[in-house]
Amino acid sequence: MINTKTNLKVVDTITDGKDESIFPPIVITSLKQNIWVALEQNIAYSLQQLNCPRLLDSTILLLHKLVSNLVKTMHQQVFHQIIKRDLDIDTDMPDELTTLLQNELDAHGDRNLENICKKNNFQIIVTFPKAADTLVSIYYPACCEHAAYLDKKLAEAIGFTLAKRTPVDADSAYAVACLTRNSTLAAQPLHAVLPGYPELLDPSSEYDKLQTIFTRLSYGLIIFSSAGEVLSISPSLLQALKLKTTFAAVETFAAVIPTHFYNDVIWGSVLESTDGTFENYRVRIKFSCQSGIFFVLFNVSGYRHADSSIRSLWQIVSLEQKFTDSLAEGSILNEARVHNITRNYVPQLVEQKAREVIRLGGNELSNEECFLAVLFCDIVGFTTYVENNENEESVIHTLNSILGRISKITNQFGGHIDKFMGDCVMALFREPRNAVLCALEMQKHAVDINNMRMKAGKELLLLRVGIHWGKVVIGNVGTPDRLDWTTIGDVVNTAARLEKICQPGEVLISQELYDAIGVDNHSGIQYGSIFTVNLRGKRKLQAVCYAQPATG
Missing domain, CATH: 3.30.450.20 (PAS domain)
Structure with missing residues (x-):
């Protein structure tokens, strides 16, 4: 399971002995945090232990609604306190406060509210107890009480009970909501709850x-x-x-x-x-x-x-x-x-994320922060090639043939094409090792293509690949009538500049990516010596190395 880093000191203060957890607690101060993958994996494991794995999708929807309601309410409470303290505006004026809060979210997202929550240990904490019938416990500020049980009916519909548990510390500013398996349903497998079903209607x-x-x-x-x-x-x-x-x-x-x-x-x-x-x-x-x-x-x-x-x-x-x-x-x-005509023009990540948002009951793509490997792959000297070969062979056919193979390899290694920029591709990977393996496979395919081109007496088309790893923001860029949901940040810029200085036919990676792969995951890859380069627009030297397939 994915371990989400938390402020353990704060968590220990809030949680109690009843919640000895299977996994590390997940601390949430913003819906932009990349927490959903961890939550989904933990839920899947816990449902397996409760003998009801078929409830995964409905339970994920329930947890998403619970967490979203609590975080939004927590931010509202924080904002109301700030407005009352700094502007002395009466918090009993809901319309004015709602307008002010929406203005804040439109201008800055929830970044400022998240920072205030972090400074004041104002947070939602999700734990997965070892208790036999409890799926999850959610610790929340007591002032968010009304938002914790909005989805009790959904919980009951899928066979769970959503109820409040009294904290050990009666004076605690936090309350606890527990999602437990219905005792009747927990005593028997899911398929045995309705004997004789499904039936065929006469x-x-x-x-x-x-x-x-x-x-x-x-x-x-x-x-x-x-x-x-x-x-x-x-x-x-x-x-x-x-x-x-x-x-x-x-x-x-x-x-x-x-x-x-x-x-x-x-x-x-x-x-x-x-x-x-x-x-x-x-x-x-x-x-x-x-x-x-x-x-x-x-x-x-x-x-x-x-x-x-x-x-x-x-x-x-x-x-x-x-x-x-x-x-x-x-x-x-x-x-x-x-849709069938336009879907191929929509980035893979956008379509996948849209499906995920709909599955979780949402209706828009929101910004998110996460760690990614960003890969840039470029065909060396393609502009010159186009000028020299417009009348000799189909340039578009050649380009699409190469990019098509690059796209297929990217999918094979779990990556997503963020965009095509002429003869350049930008791809994203959540697993750093997969990004390197994908790049090496691209270069292997390029060698095969160029061997055939050499035999046909055609000009060689070499690839160069640059990859960097770090924290990025994936978000909406543009205007309401023309948006891109794309990756931005220094990691993207660094990866693009690594590609530009990479030797043709090679894969150049940053030391950050090398370190992220981890000592135990370097099988199948061998590396050259670490050296430093001066990238355009960067004050600090960047440590890099070349990656190659492991021999033998």
Whole structure:
């Protein structure tokens, strides 16, 4: 498991003998800390011990919500105290305080609040006790009490009990929330809790359940002729829209269905599809009534029947008093096609991180600090090569062939391509040794390519690679309408400059990377002598060495 460094003196003061832990405590003062990997690994191990490994995803979501609520509340409390002390603003004015706090977060993130928390030992501490039925204990400032149990229902839904435990020290400024396995569920394996399940529904039972779902979710049927006329409609659909169930209301409804729906569905998707089906088409319809104008967004699926009529299922997605474009119209299939076109232009790390954020219940990429190996790989003299060979061979094909292989090798060693910059690649690795092994594999592949180019009488294309290790910030850079979620910091600049001074065909690494790999993990790699270089823009000399594959 990953050991998270903590202020052990402070932790020992807060925790007590009940919490003899399997892992070192995780101390949290900011959501930007790189704590989630450690938490996930520790949760996975603890769930295995509790015989419920299938609860991993739901438990991670629960812990993420618990920790996020507590940290945000802790920051609010700290900010309120500062405002009261420094500006003498009444903390009973929530709207003004919320605005001020948001201004602070917009301007500086939570960096200032985190520093104050650290100075004053204001923190959230997560421990994994050895107790047989307890998954996790969370120590939090007592003033955050109301945020600790917001997710009790989620805990109960997945078979846990979230309850407060009284600290040993009655005067402690900290409280403890414990997540324990439900005693009934803990006594038996997860698959034995509901004997006889899952079951296969018989047709009659399936029909009854579908009918109930159909009614509860306000689905409605509309049958169109092949010419687009409304032949029949569910009264329940009209009732959901607060329209009278009359023929006049049906005509009103039919008249406001937009033309693009008929173009896309009635005469489009249904005719194009081999089986005449369409799914998840969204259409927004404007209605007028005595109380004013409102918009309804529908999700529509259906098929072309044997008699050429179009039978469609309508579900209300959103009712809006004014038009908004927060929920888009059109076919979800079309959105998927757009995604398939654009996804290759999105950095791998962004897509992976976005999926992780969604899995944890979030909706935006936030800045984070972590230790990474940053690798720059460049094709030596490629600009000159382009000038000399524009008419001789496909330059783009050659470049993509090399970059494609570099990308594949990067993935193979657990790295992520942050960006392509012409003939240069920037890649990120959480494991320092993997970065070096990846670079050596790149150079090995380059040798193979150049052997073939030499036999064909073509110009050699050598690679040079520079790698540095250290603490970076991964965050949003740009404007709201054009953002990059990328890695910034001195580590990135140093890695780029190491690549520039590297000898063609070699891998140049910093001593920081060498030290981070650790004495026991250097197998498969051999190193040249350590020497120092003067990098552009750096006052201190940088210690470096060349890395090569281990012989024998």
